[in-house]
Amino acid sequence: MNRSALMPVEEAIARLLEMAEAQRLQDSEPVLLSEARQRVLANDLLATMDLPPWPNSAMDGYALNVNDWHGEPLTVSQQIFAGRAPEALRPGTCVRIFTGAPVPSGANCVEMQENTQVLDDGRVSFKQPLAMGDNIRPQGQENRAGQVLLLAGKRLGPFELAVAAAQGCTHVHVVRRPRVALLSTGDELVDPGTPLKPGSIYNSNRTLLSHWLSALGCEVIDAGILPDDARQTRLKLEQLQHAADLILTTGGVSAGDADCLGQVLRECGKPLLWKLSIKPGKPLTVGHFGTVPVIGLPGNPTSTLVTFGLLARPYVLRIQGVEDVTPLSFPISVGFAWPKPGSRREYLRARLEAGRAVLYPNQSSGVLLGASWADGLVEIPEGCTLEVGDTARFIPFSELF
Amino acid sequence: MNRSALMPVEEAIARLLEMAEAQRLQDSEPVLLSEARQRVLANDLLATMDLPPWPNSAMDGYALNVNDWHGEPLTVSQQIFAGRAPEALRPGTCVRIFTGAPVPSGANCVEMQENTQVLDDGRVSFKQPLAMGDNIRPQGQENRAGQVLLLAGKRLGPFELAVAAAQGCTHVHVVRRPRVALLSTGDELVDPGTPLKPGSIYNSNRTLLSHWLSALGCEVIDAGILPDDARQTRLKLEQLQHAADLILTTGGVSAGDADCLGQVLRECGKPLLWKLSIKPGKPLTVGHFGTVPVIGLPGNPTSTLVTFGLLARPYVLRIQGVEDVTPLSFPISVGFAWPKPGSRREYLRARLEAGRAVLYPNQSSGVLLGASWADGLVEIPEGCTLEVGDTARFIPFSELF
Numbered sequence: 001m002n003r004s005a006l007m008p009v010e011e012a013i014a015r016l017l018e019m020a021e022a023q024r025l026q027d028s029e030p031v032l033l034s035e036a037r038q039r040v041l042a043n044d045l046l047a048t049m050d051l052p053p054w055p056n057s058a059m060d061g062y063a064l065n066v067n068d069w070h071g072e073p074l075t076v077s078q079q080i081f082a083g084r085a086p087e088a089l090r091p092g093t094c095v096r097i098f099t100g101a102p103v104p105s106g107a108n109c110v111e112m113q114e115n116t117q118v119l120d121d122g123r124v125s126f127k128q129p130l131a132m133g134d135n136i137r138p139q140g141q142e143n144r145a146g147q148v149l150l151l152a153g154k155r156l157g158p159f160e161l162a163v164a165a166a167q168g169c170t171h172v173h174v175v176r177r178p179r180v181a182l183l184s185t186g187d188e189l190v191d192p193g194t195p196l197k198p199g200s201i202y203n204s205n206r207t208l209l210s211h212w213l214s215a216l217g218c219e220v221i222d223a224g225i226l227p228d229d230a231r232q233t234r235l236k237l238e239q240l241q242h243a244a245d246l247i248l249t250t251g252g253v254s255a256g257d258a259d260c261l262g263q264v265l266r267e268c269g270k271p272l273l274w275k276l277s278i279k280p281g282k283p284l285t286v287g288h289f290g291t292v293p294v295i296g297l298p299g300n301p302t303s304t305l306v307t308f309g310l311l312a313r314p315y316v317l318r319i320q321g322v323e324d325v326t327p328l329s330f331p332i333s334v335g336f337a338w339p340k341p342g343s344r345r346e347y348l349r350a351r352l353e354a355g356r357a358v359l360y361p362n363q364s365s366g367v368l369l370g371a372s373w374a375d376g377l378v379e380i381p382e383g384c385t386l387e388v389g390d391t392a393r394f395i396p397f398s399e400l401f
Numbered sequence: 402m403n404r405s406a407l408m409p410v411e412e413a414i415a416r417l418l419e420m421a422e423a424q425r426l427q428d429s430e431p432v433l434l435s436e437a438r439q440r441v442l443a444n445d446l447l448a449t450m451d452l453p454p455w456p457n458s459a460m461d462g463y464a465l466n467v468n469d470w471h472g473e474p475l476t477v478s479q480q481i482f483a484g485r486a487p488e489a490l491r492p493g494t495c496v497r498i499f500t501g502a503p504v505p506s507g508a509n510c511v512e513m514q515e516n517t518q519v520l521d522d523g524r525v526s527f528k529q530p531l532a533m534g535d536n537i538r539p540q541g542q543e544n545r546a547g548q549v550l551l552l553a554g555k556r557l558g559p560f561e562l563a564v565a566a567a568q569g570c571t572h573v574h575v576v577r578r579p580r581v582a583l584l585s586t587g588d589e590l591v592d593p594g595t596p597l598k599p600g601s602i603y604n605s606n607r608t609l610l611s612h613w614l615s616a617l618g619c620e621v622i623d624a625g626i627l628p629d630d631a632r633q634t635r636l637k638l639e640q641l642q643h644a645a646d647l648i649l650t651t652g653g654v655s656a657g658d659a660d661c662l663g664q665v666l667r668e669c670g671k672p673l674l675w676k677l678s679i680k681p682g683k684p685l686t687v688g689h690f691g692t693v694p695v696i697g698l699p700g701n702p703t704s705t706l707v708t709f710g711l712l713a714r715p716y717v718l719r720i721q722g723v724e725d726v727t728p729l730s731f732p733i734s735v736g737f738a739w740p741k742p743g744s745r746r747e748y749l750r751a752r753l754e755a756g757r758a759v760l761y762p763n764q765s766s767g768v769l770l771g772a773s774w775a776d777g778l779v780e781i782p783e784g785c786t787l788e789v790g791d792t793a794r795f796i797p798f799s800e801l802f
Contacts, residue, residue, distance in 0.1 A: 033593070037612050052602065052767065060660075081629060083588030085599035100589050100652075100700070102600050142768045149770060157802070158616070159772040162609035162702065166602070166769060170594040187484030188501050192434070193571040198486035199503050201453060201567070208563035211438050215559070228482060251501075259461075299501070301563065328753060328776055328797055330731040352729060366453065367543045368567060369550060371560040375729055396729055398799040401558070 006277035008382075009345055013314055015272060016286060016295075017325070020318035023293055025178060025245065030171040033161050038217050039174035040320040041160070045150040048167050050140035055103040056082075059135045062116055063107035064094040066130045073123040080104065094124055103136050110135035142166075153321040155217075175320045177219040181244035182209055183236065185226040185252035185261050186299060204368060205250040205297075205304050212308060213248075215401045216316050226261075228252065233260040234268060241292040245319065248312065251299025253285040261285070261296050269294060277382060279344040280365035281307035301368040306347045306377070309400040327399035331391045332357050334378065338386035345382050349374035350394070357394055371397070407678035409783075410746050414715055416673060417687060417696075418726070421719035424694055426579060426646065431572040434562050439618045440575035441721040442561070446551040449568050451541035456504040457483075460536045463517055464508035465495040467531045474524040481505065495525055504537050511536035543567075554722040556618075576721045578620040582645035583610055584637065586627040586653035586662050587700060605769060606651040606698075606705050613709060614649075616802045617717050627662075629653065634661040635669060642693040646720065649713065652700025654686040662686070662697050670695065678783060680745040681766035682708035702769040707748045707778070710801040728800035732792045733758050735779065739787035746783050750775035751795070758795055772798070 028042030057063065057080075064074060068091060077093035080086040082100035089095060089106030097103065097110060109130050117125050143149060149163050156172065164172050189203040190196060203225060210220045221244055226236055233252070240247050252261035262285050265271050271287035278284070280303035285296035295312050297304045314325035335356035349370040350357040357378045360370035376396040386392060429443030458464065458481075465475060469492060478494035481487040483501035490496060490507030498504065498511060510531050518526050544550055550564050557573065565573050590604040591597060604626060611621045622645055627637055634653075641648050653662035663686050666672050672688035679685070681704035686697035696713050698705045715726035736757035750771040751758040758779050761771035777797040787793060 033608055034611070037615075049597070053597065054600075058765075058767070081588055083590070083598075083600050083629075100587065100602075137765065137767050141763070141765060142770060150773060154773075157798075158609045158612040159706070159769065159798075161612055162605040163769055163773055165593045165608035166605035166702070168593045168595075168597060168603045186501065187482055189484070192566045192569045194569075196450075196454065196569060197484075199455075199484050201501075202569045204563040204567035207434050207566035208559045210435070211559040211562055214438075228484075301567070305560070328799070330733070330795075331756075332731070355732075362542070364459075364538065364542060366459070366538050368560065368564055369543055372551065372555075372564055394731075396797065396800065397558075397560075398729070398802070399797065401799070 006275050006282070006344060007273060008277050009310065012273055012276050012284070012311055016311055016315045017318050019272065019286070019293060020315045023245065023319045024321060025175050025319055027176040028173050029176055030173050032171055033165055033169065036156050036161055036172050036174055037158070038215060039156050039177070040217055040317075040322055041150055041152055041154045041156060042173040042175045042321070044148045044152050045164060045172065047143045047145050047147045047149050049145050051142040051166055052137055052139060055136050055139050057097045057099055057101050057103055057110045057135060058137050059110055059112040060098050061110050061112040061135065062094045062124050062126075063089065063097045063103050063110045064130070065089060065091070065107055066109045066132050068092065069130070073119055073125040075123050078104065108132045108136070151323075153323045155317070155322055177217055178245045178316055178319055179221055179243065180213050180218045180316065181221040181223040181240045181247045182206060182213070183223040183226055183240070183247060183249040185228065185233070185249055187228045189225045191225070204301055205299065208301065208304060209248065209250070209308060212401065213316065216313060217320055218316055223247075228260050230260045230263055233264045237264065237289040237294070241290045244292060246316065247289065247292055247294045249294065249296045250304050253283045253296040253298055265289065265294060265296065277344045278306070278310075279342060279346045282344060284311060300365040302349070302365045302371060305368070305371055310347070313400060327395050329379075329393045329395045329399070332378070332394040334386050334390055334392050335388060336386075337388050338380055338384070341383045341385050342380065343382060346380040347377040348380065350378040351375045352394075357392065407676050407683070407745060408674060409678050410711065413674055413677050413685070413712055417712055417716045418719050420673065420687070420694060421716045424646065424720045425722060426576050426720055428577040429574050430577055431574050433572055434566055434570065437557050437562055437573050437575055438559070439616060440557050440578070441618055441718075441723055442551055442553050442555045442557060443574040443576045443722070445549045445553050446565060446573065448544045448546050448548045448550050450546050452543040452567055453538055453540060456537050456540050458498045458500055458502050458504055458511045458536060459538050460511055460513040461499050462511050462513040462536065463495045463525050463527075464490065464498045464504050464511045465531070466490060466492070466508055467510045467533050469493065470531070472527075474520055474526040476524050479505065509533045509537070552724075554724045556718070556723055578618055579646045579717055579720055580622055580644065581614050581619045581717065582622040582624040582641045582648045583607060583614070584624040584627055584641070584648060584650045586629065586634070586650055588629045590626045592626070605702055606700065609702065609705060610649065610651070610709060613802070614717065617714060618721060619717055624648075629661050631661045631664055634665045638665065638690040638695070642691045645693060647717065648690065648693055648695045650695065650697045651705050654684045654697040654699055666690065666695060666697065678745045679707070679711075680743060680747045683745060685712060701766040703750070703766045703772060706769070706772055711748070714801060728796050730780075730794045730796045730800070733779070733795040735787050735791055735793050736789060737787070738789050739781055739785070742784045742786050743781065744783060747781040748778040749781065751779040752776045753795075758793065
């Protein structure tokens with residue numbers, strides 16, 4: 001095989017995103033805020049009101065008009081609790097006010113109670129110089145009515161849903177869930193809970209990917225386990241092509257005689273990618289079967305994990321309209337040496353210990369335990385060597401969900 | 402107020418974790434793998450079998466016995482697909498083998514097909530020197546039967562659930578969900594979907610916290626909105642104390658006359674913490690009402706967010722038995738100056754741009770939009786000043802879910 005023909009990871013991501021742009025889901029639906037976590041906003045969320053809707057006090061204390069005050073103690077003419085509509089400030093007085101309560105018209109300053117003293121006659125004296133605007137949250141400080149609060153394509157987490165709640169929304173309009181048909185290929189696979197036949201192993205990739213897809217807002221169609229048979233593979237893809245927005249497969253994408261999925265895609269479909277410069281995960285295959293996109297992940301669990309996280313994840317987010325599909329990554333110091341430069345970009349399961357990345361001892365692509373042990377992936381570019389203490393890029397796993 | 406009396410964040414976390422240890426949930430339940438995401442493992446998960454269960458081929462190629470081979474082309478005596486039980490290797494031959502297929506007894510090496518040539522007479526010649534063990538994944542490479550795969554207290558995500566599936570598990574034993582009563586306090590609060598009265602605002606903290614608590618495995622009891630009234634506060638806490646494992650409140654914890662929750666806890670309960678060295682979030686209050694723990698978060702949305710993420714989150718994880726409750730954090734270069742040292746530890750909403758942390762322009766504790774805009778929190782220790790390019794600690798928000 002010609003190594004120079006391997007496609008760089010960035011190029012593969014760019015091609016997948018281009019493909020995703022052409023497959024952007026057009027339908028949206030209103031969902032309750034309580035159901036909207038991990039969904040993607042379909043339209044810009046506009047503010048329907050100023051927030052706060054009126055100037056309010058940032059402190060428990062006393063509100064007054066500083067322009068009208070010359071250092072003398074002031075009579076308390078009103079108490080304003082949060083949630084009450086105040087009367088206007090009576091000139092020459094102050095008002096007792098609590099955090100979050102509306103500042104009365106005529107007042108332009110709040111002094112925190114710690115800096116005041118209540119005199120025997122009930123008047124309040126102020127200890128420190130006061131300035132206009134002190135301890136007042138102005139109306140519209142957070143947002144103005146009509147302002148765009150969240151852009152279409154924003155993934156909705158607790159913070160974004162709280163922003164919508166603060167506007168009084170009960171629902172948000174979200175992009176419909178992508179329907180992802182999950183298809184495991186391999187004669188050796190059996191479902192957990194069934195007896196293990198000689199030569200067989202349990203299918204763990206379905207569990208891995210169905211949870212991960214759900215976390216990314218997808219509806220998962222369980223398309224079962226497919227035997228290594230070209231005719232059955234073709235039939236299955238024909239069945240699924242109208243039910244799914246994406247067919248996601250694991251296994252069957254190498255060049256071997258048993259790799260029916262790769263074969264069928266090359267014969268009947270339109271393969272886009274073939275052989276990535278990535279380790280683990282080189283035989284990732286992407287294409288179309290008829291009109292439906294197919295992403296064929298390699299079947300070794302760690303290869304599945306790395307290629308899904310780095311390549312399929314951006315795709316399933318982008319078809320929902322998510323702009324920002326790049327996980328945060330951080331330069332970290334490595335606690336290991338990497339003396340042999342690799343011809344493919346390598347992603348190693350690593351944990352941070354005392355600020356340094358430490359490797360899971362067994363980096364075989366079959367070993368899933370390492371991912372559970374690790375905090376994320378260390379990226380080692382093609383041709384790169386490292387000494388202990390050198391810097392590499394680290395992608396926390398938490399960024400990939 | 403005496404500033405030196407402010408409690409450092411680490412001490413508050415340590416006290417909360419100590420309190421959580423005493424409240425550790427004892428009950429567990431079996432749940433389907435498909436339902437177990439974001440739950441916490443109740444017992445160590447032990448391997449029931451070696452994985453892989455037999456030596457298998459890491460490549461598509463040919464298996465042979467290198468000790469029995471002297472460079473000559475070999476006849477192919479068997480084809481072994483994944484999922485098939487092979488016959489023993491006939492001496493002096495090789496077998497065609499595919500990725501994942503069991504290596505037959507008698508074979509001790511697999512050569513990848515790229516390095517072989519099929520001759521006209523059907524025999525296979527090998528181009529490169531071969532070594533024992535090449536391209537074979539040994540039995541038990543991932544784990545041995547009886548080995549601890551996941552420790553009790555592990556939070557279950559896609560990777561961990563896939564580890565369980567690979568053992569054939571359909572269920573895992575998880576700690577029961579903590580029942581968290583969520584109580585908003587404040588006369589000014591109204592629920593989204595109801596008309597906004599003069600002086601009132603919409604309650605966004607309930608949405609924020611109910612999604613966040615769900616993501617942390619909790620069952621949320623909606624305990625409604627409580628007016629600023631000491632008697633009603635006491636009654637509500639009495640009602641909730643036997644229904645919940647934790648009462649989580651927002652608002653009403655400052656020292657003002659309207660801060661009933663703080664008052665009631667100080668009078669009837671056992672307050673543990675009072676006044677943290679944190680900004681935003683100083684008036685966090687923790688204690689017990691009767692036997693039930695109460696965590697009183699300040700009510701400004703950003704204060705709620707910071708104190709929940711940094712202080713309440715570790716608590717709700719630890720009562721489920723999670724050992725590792727510390728979010729990953731990273732040293733980053735700051736793209737802003739911080740000339741005025743603060744007396745409290747400050748957590749700023751920041752985004753990473755070109756490798757540097759950039760601040761959301763409005764860091765007011767009332768502003769929730771900044772959290773949605775940001776990638777995480779920059780921590781500025783007490784008394785610290787920063788110049789552009791200096792290093793600070795950054796906690797990605799993704800680490801807090």
